[in-house]
Amino acid sequence: MTENIGSTHPRIWVFIEQEAGQPHSVSWELLGAAGRLAGDLAGSEVEGVLLGRQVAGIAPEAFRYGAKRVYLIDDPVLEVYRNLPYGIGVSKLVKKYRPDIFLIGATTLGRDLASAIATRVQTGLTADCTELAIDPKQKILAATRPTFGGNLMATILCRQQRPQMATVRPRVLPMPEPLPQTEGELIREALGMSESEIPVRRVGFIPGKERLNIEYADVIVAGGWGVGRPAGFELLAELASALGGVVGATRPVVDAGWVDYEHQIGQTGKTVRPRLYIAAGISGAVQHRMGMSDASFILAINSDPQAPIFQIADLGIVGDLYQVIPELIKQVKGIDHAR
Amino acid sequence: MRAIVAIKQVPDTTNVRINPETGTLIREGVPAIINPYDIHAVEMAVRLKERFGGQVTVITMGPAKAAEALIECIEQGADRAILISDRKFAAADTLATSYVLARAIEALQAEAPVDLFLFGKQAIDGDTAQVGPGVATRLNVPLISYAVAIESFDPETRTAVIHRKIERGIEVLETRLPALLTVEKEIAPVKRAPLPNLIKAARYQPELWTAETPVPFDPNQIGLKGSPTIVGKAFTPSPRGAGEVVSAADKGLQETVAYALAKLSQVGIIELLHSAGDIP
Numbered sequence: 001m002t003e004n005i006g007s008t009h010p011r012i013w014v015f016i017e018q019e020a021g022q023p024h025s026v027s028w029e030l031l032g033a034a035g036r037l038a039g040d041l042a043g044s045e046v047e048g049v050l051l052g053r054q055v056a057g058i059a060p061e062a063f064r065y066g067a068k069r070v071y072l073i074d075d076p077v078l079e080v081y082r083n084l085p086y087g088i089g090v091s092k093l094v095k096k097y098r099p100d101i102f103l104i105g106a107t108t109l110g111r112d113l114a115s116a117i118a119t120r121v122q123t124g125l126t127a128d129c130t131e132l133a134i135d136p137k138q139k140i141l142a143a144t145r146p147t148f149g150g151n152l153m154a155t156i157l158c159r160q161q162r163p164q165m166a167t168v169r170p171r172v173l174p175m176p177e178p179l180p181q182t183e184g185e186l187i188r189e190a191l192g193m194s195e196s197e198i199p200v201r202r203v204g205f206i207p208g209k210e211r212l213n214i215e216y217a218d219v220i221v222a223g224g225w226g227v228g229r230p231a232g233f234e235l236l237a238e239l240a241s242a243l244g245g246v247v248g249a250t251r252p253v254v255d256a257g258w259v260d261y262e263h264q265i266g267q268t269g270k271t272v273r274p275r276l277y278i279a280a281g282i283s284g285a286v287q288h289r290m291g292m293s294d295a296s297f298i299l300a301i302n303s304d305p306q307a308p309i310f311q312i313a314d315l316g317i318v319g320d321l322y323q324v325i326p327e328l329i330k331q332v333k334g335i336d337h338a339r
Numbered sequence: 340m341r342a343i344v345a346i347k348q349v350p351d352t353t354n355v356r357i358n359p360e361t362g363t364l365i366r367e368g369v370p371a372i373i374n375p376y377d378i379h380a381v382e383m384a385v386r387l388k389e390r391f392g393g394q395v396t397v398i399t400m401g402p403a404k405a406a407e408a409l410i411e412c413i414e415q416g417a418d419r420a421i422l423i424s425d426r427k428f429a430a431a432d433t434l435a436t437s438y439v440l441a442r443a444i445e446a447l448q449a450e451a452p453v454d455l456f457l458f459g460k461q462a463i464d465g466d467t468a469q470v471g472p473g474v475a476t477r478l479n480v481p482l483i484s485y486a487v488a489i490e491s492f493d494p495e496t497r498t499a500v501i502h503r504k505i506e507r508g509i510e511v512l513e514t515r516l517p518a519l520l521t522v523e524k525e526i527a528p529v530k531r532a533p534l535p536n537l538i539k540a541a542r543y544q545p546e547l548w549t550a551e552t553p554v555p556f557d558p559n560q561i562g563l564k565g566s567p568t569i570v571g572k573a574f575t576p577s578p579r580g581a582g583e584v585v586s587a588a589d590k591g592l593q594e595t596v597a598y599a600l601a602k603l604s605q606v607g608i609i610e611l612l613h614s615a616g617d618i619p
Binding site for chain 2: 019083084087107108109111112114115116118119120122123124125126127128135142146147148149150151152153154155156157158159160161199200201202203204205206207208267268275276286289290293296297298299305310311312313314315316317318319320323324327328331332335
């Protein structure tokens with residue numbers, strides 16, 4: 001596949017993830033990143049790949065976020081995501097159109113799919129990138145990702161095989177502003193598979209209790225081991241509610257069963273980029289910092305003045321969270337009443 | 340019921356430290372452990388064996404030292420362990436790794452049919468979650484990643500019903516067997532290894548497979564040569580700059596909190612509150 005290198009119009013592809021006809025915002029974040037990459041890769045064009053059943057309505061949205069073209073496979077077999085038909089469908093498009101770069105969201109769906117595609121087309125895939133750039137000399141994708149539990153960053157290159165694939169978690173990249181109305185080209189392709197060829201069927205679905213959209217929350221009040229006891233999270237919830245935000249947690253308190261996994265922020269949890277992140281009783285291990293260091297403002301509360309969290313906080317309060325947080329709640333509610 | 344579990348020995352990343360002067364990993368003294376998700380995969384396979392009879396084979400690709408992790412799997416109830424180890428496999432990325440494991444599995448399948456392939460959902464050193472799905476694709480068997488429970492398993496009709504955890508809830512999937520599952524920890528809590536297993540494991544020597552024998556791996560698809568990705572550079576993450584730190588004891592509690600809120604207001608965050616209900 002090396003003949004694709006140096007072609008006049010390198011294609012930068014973004015997988016437009018959708019579920020039940022709802023596009024996942026990570027797709028738009030990736031289109032934003034693809035647009036920036038295109039600026040550094042002469043002549044390149046940003047294109048989207050969309051699979052599903054009756055999902056053509058999503059294409060115009062992809063155009064507004066910068067896709068010039070959308071390749072669509074619309075087929076009843078693709079109604080719910082399954083690895084095999086999606087993997088075969090996308091791989092078919094890759095083999096036909098030979099994109100140079102292919103970005104996919106690092107969701108459960110995206111990770112499952114990206115590995116299958118990379119294996120089918122025998123190319124390199126870099127998971128969970130935190131930064132994407134074009135190497136100025138080699139004009140190839142430089143995909144940077146954390147490794148060894150976030151202790152080390154590695155920039156991965158895929159020199160020969162194409163496409164150069166990468167996944168990025170939701171909220172790692174900023175959400176671009178959509179253009180007003182924009183035209184684009186919709187190219188339909190056939191899947192060419194029947195239901196009988198697929199060895200997996202979805203026979204049921206158990207919805208999670210309440211969908212916590214922590215990745216997209218504007219305010220997060222997060223607690224760590226320093227909270228000391230499960231009941232302490234009720235206090236954090238009260239502050240979160242006063243601030244119109246949600247509760248986050250570090251891995252140790254989730255592992256201890258104090259808080260549900262859905263609240264976990266960090267390398268093995270969610271990545272967030274809220275306007276305000278309050279870190280209460282969080283020491284600031286690198287694994288946690290990886291999930292929240294893109295917050296606009298970090299307020300840390302910790303009784304240990306040596307806690308590493310203070311090295312990244314915009315404002316740190318050295319003090320007992322059981323004193324500081326009730327006072328915060330009181331004063332925040334006071335601001336409300338004063339309005 | 341025959342199951343193959345693929346495992347990895349990893350450095351305990353919670354203990355990895357960076358040399359602040361050189362910016363490199365300090366590997367010395369970092370314990371090597373069995374990847375935490377993988378031991379749950381072994382446990383699941385052993386439970387199925389207890390119910391249906393059969394054999395559990397554990398394989399790993401890694402250095403000679405990885406035999407320790409295999410022995411741990413024998414303690415946990417696995418019957419057979421294979422260490423795929425050769426300098427020629429070094430510097431393999433996920434594509435080259437999935438090639439080796441898939442070829443090894445094909446060789447084992449030629450001995451007798453297999454019902455289930457189990458992998459941990461990801462390894463904590465690389466965190467890619469790519470090898471299991473890659474092997475499933477190569478073997479052309481159904482992939483069910485992020486499996487949290489096996490609701491039913493029938494080696495006779497060769498079907499199973501698996502629960503898969505996704506963002507919005509749990510998918511219930513019926514699959515043909517053999518299938519490949521990558522598992523979360525909740526698939527099976529790990530039990531304490533029984534004494535007879537410990538005795539067996541103490542004497543057990545894993546089989547050693549090299550790049551040439553018993554499976555002649557394609558030299559172009561293994562190690563560095565078989566890996567499309569390379570590490571361009573590695574560096575320590577740059578810390579976000581520290582801001583101001585105030586002490587509630589020195590400044591007074593009320594004053595400290597008032598100061599914090601004033602600062603939040605200054606950067607426009609207090610204004611945002613309560614209009615924050617709409618999440619995109």
